[in-house]
Structures are given as C-alpha cells and as structure tokens.
Amino acid sequence: MNKTGYFSHRDCRKHEMGQGHPECPERLDAIEDRLLISGVGDALERREAPLAPLADIELAHGRMHVASLRGLTDGLREDITAGGPPHVQIDPDTCMNVFTWDAALRAAGAAIAATDAVMAGEMENAFCAVRPPGHHACRDQAMGFCFFNNVAIAARYALERHGLQRVAIVDFDVHHGNGTEDIVAGDQRILMVSFFQHPFYPYGVAHSTASNLLNVPVPAYTRGMEVRELVMHEWLPRLEAYRPEMIFVSAGFDAHRDDELGQMGLVENDYAWITQQIKAVAQRHAQGRIVSCLEGGYNLDALARSVEAHVRVLAEL
Ligand SMILES: [Zn+2]
Numbered sequence: 001m002n003k004t005g006y007f008s009h010r011d012c013r014k015h016e017m018g019q020g021h022p023e024c025p026e027r028l029d030a031i032e033d034r035l036l037i038s039g040v041g042d043a044l045e046r047r048e049a050p051l052a053p054l055a056d057i058e059l060a061h062g063r064m065h066v067a068s069l070r071g072l073t074d075g076l077r078e079d080i081t082a083g084g085p086p087h088v089q090i091d092p093d094t095c096m097n098v099f100t101w102d103a104a105l106r107a108a109g110a111a112i113a114a115t116d117a118v119m120a121g122e123m124e125n126a127f128c129a130v131r132p133p134g135h136h137a138c139r140d141q142a143m144g145f146c147f148f149n150n151v152a153i154a155a156r157y158a159l160e161r162h163g164l165q166r167v168a169i170v171d172f173d174v175h176h177g178n179g180t181e182d183i184v185a186g187d188q189r190i191l192m193v194s195f196f197q198h199p200f201y202p203y204g205v206a207h208s209t210a211s212n213l214l215n216v217p218v219p220a221y222t223r224g225m226e227v228r229e230l231v232m233h234e235w236l237p238r239l240e241a242y243r244p245e246m247i248f249v250s251a252g253f254d255a256h257r258d259d260e261l262g263q264m265g266l267v268e269n270d271y272a273w274i275t276q277q278i279k280a281v282a283q284r285h286a287q288g289r290i291v292s293c294l295e296g297g298y299n300l301d302a303l304a305r306s307v308e309a310h311v312r313v314l315a316e317l
Contacts, residue, residue: 049110173252174262253297
C-alpha cells in the first residue's frame with residue numbers, strides 16, 4: 001500500500017482567470033513536472049477527483065451561494081454564445097470561466113474523496129493538487145481566487161459523514177484563511193490554527209474571533225526560524241491539548257521567500273519541518289490521518305519545490 005494519496009483532475013486545469021493571473025493552470029503543471037522528475041510521484045497513489053455532491057458542498061456553504069455560482073456559470077455560457085467575454089467577474093481578483101464550476105466541484109471532491117480514502121484506511125494521508133483554492137471562500141461569498149472552501153467542506157464532511165468528534169485545520173498559507181474562519185468560527189468540533197502575514201490581504205482582524213481559532217499574525221519579512229518558534233510555542237500545545245482525530249491542511253506555499261505575492265521568507269526546509277510537526281501530531285492522536293489541499297503559491301519553481309518537500313514528508317520519502 002502506498003501511504004500517501006495524490007488527488008487531482010484535469011478539469012482543475014481548465015479553470016483560468018485571464019492572461020497573467022497568478023492563480024494559473026501552470027501551477028498544477030509545475031507540481032506534476034516536479035513530482036515526475038524527482039520520482040516522488042512514483043511513490044504516490046494517484047486518484048481522480050470526483051465532482052463533489054452539492055449536498056456536501058452545503059455542509060460549509062449556504063444554498064444560495066452554491067446556486068448563485070451555478071447561475072453565473074449558466075449565464076456566462078449564454079453570454080459567450082451571444083459573443084460576450086469569456087469571464088464573469090466576482091471581485092477584482094476573482095472571475096469564472098465556463099470550466100470554473102466543474103473545477104471547483106473537483107477541488108472540493110478531491111478533499112472529500114481523500115477524506116473517504118484516509119478514513120477507510122486505504123492510505124495514511126493524501127495531498128490534493130487542486131485549483132481553484134478554497135481558504136478565502138466564505139460561507140456565502142466567493143473571493144480571493146476561491147469559490148468553495150475545500151478544506152472546510154472536507155472537515156465538516158469528516159465530522160458529519162464519518163462521525164469524528166474533533167478535527168483540526170492547519171493553515172500555513174501567507175494569507176489569512178478568512179473564509180475558513182467564517183465557516184468554522186464557534187464550531188468546537190474544529191480547531192483551526194494558522195499564521196499569516198499581517199497587515200495583508202484580506203485585511204481582516206488579526207486576532208482570533210472565536211475560542212476554536214488560533215491566529216498568529218506575523219509581520220512581512222518573517223523568516224523560517226521565527227515561524228518554527230511560533231509553531232512550537234503556539235500551534236503545537238493547542239493541537240496536543242485538542243487531540244484531533246484527523247488533520248486538514250490548507251497548504252499554501254506563498255509564504256515562500258521567492259513568492260511574488262507574499263513577503264515572508266520561508267524555504268522548502270521550513271515546509272518540510274512544518275509538515276513533520278503536523279505529521280507527528282497526527283501520528284500521536286489521529287492514526288496519522290492527514291488530508292492536505294493546495295491553496296496559494298505563485299512562483300512556479302518555488303511552489304513545485306515546496307510541494308515536493310511537503311509530499312516527501314507525508315510519504316516518508
Ligand atoms: Zn495565499
């Protein structure tokens with residue numbers, strides 16, 4: 001048995017938000033190439049991501065939000081037939097093409113299928129190479145390149161459909177996972193721990209708004225050693241005390257030193273180290289169960305190298 005699953009789908013590549021947009025299909029190509037060249041891909045159990053059922057999406061989102069995105073997709077298709085532009089704008093950074101709906105369902109479907117596979121003991125953990133990302137998607141609003149909150153959906157799915165009582169969400173993207181917070185704040189079955197550059201997009205409050213959230217805002221130019229300190233002294237004690245039965249990771253790699261969107265200073269070794277810490281908690285309390293979903297990461301080389309470092313630790317390579 002391969003210990004680590006790899007969930008993706010070609011539909012995730014078809015979603016694009018216009019020329020020059022940093023959240024581009026080539027991000028997935030860069031990851032695939034790197035896993036192929038390094039040989040890491042050979043050690044992974046590859047699975048196609050299914051389309052998430054809408055009933056599962058609605059574990060984390062309002063029915064109106066789901067219906068509105070579907071409506072925008074239908075409207076866009078008609079507009080294009082009538083000679084209109086190929087995108088419909090959601091916010092200044094976020095738009096949909098005709099493939100976005102399916103890509104978003106595949107991204108959430110990957111997280112759900114990975115949860116099923118890990119819960120069934122078919123694999124110890126899994127990485128979902130998906131886009132669009134999810135952690136800015138609020139219960140009732142798409143924003144910041146995100147439409148459905150893949151990690152929040154999967155966390156709720158593990159609670160509701162697999163009967164778990166405590167799950168953790170770990171978010172190491174450079175941006176604050178405001179969407180995840182919006183969905184899980186006050187839900188004591190979920191502990192969310194994160195750090196993020198502050199002040200920075202999405203310009204929300206820095207400190208936790210509910211007792212099940214542990215936010216650690218950090219200034220621009222924070223480097224790996226300081227991040228390791230905060231993980232050791234703030235994240236790990238909370239995670240240890242909480243004893244999660246499964247861990248979901250919002251795996252954004254835009255806190256990398258080479259990333260053009262963030263201004264933090266992490267490198268591949270830092271991602272490997274953080275992943276080791278998450279894995280140790282999972283092994284102590286959660287039978288090793290981890291589902292990690294791609295969020296940000298916009299320098300293609302740094303993204304690919306960082307994902308490799310992350311997956312190497314998950315798969316113990
Ligand atoms: Zn980000």
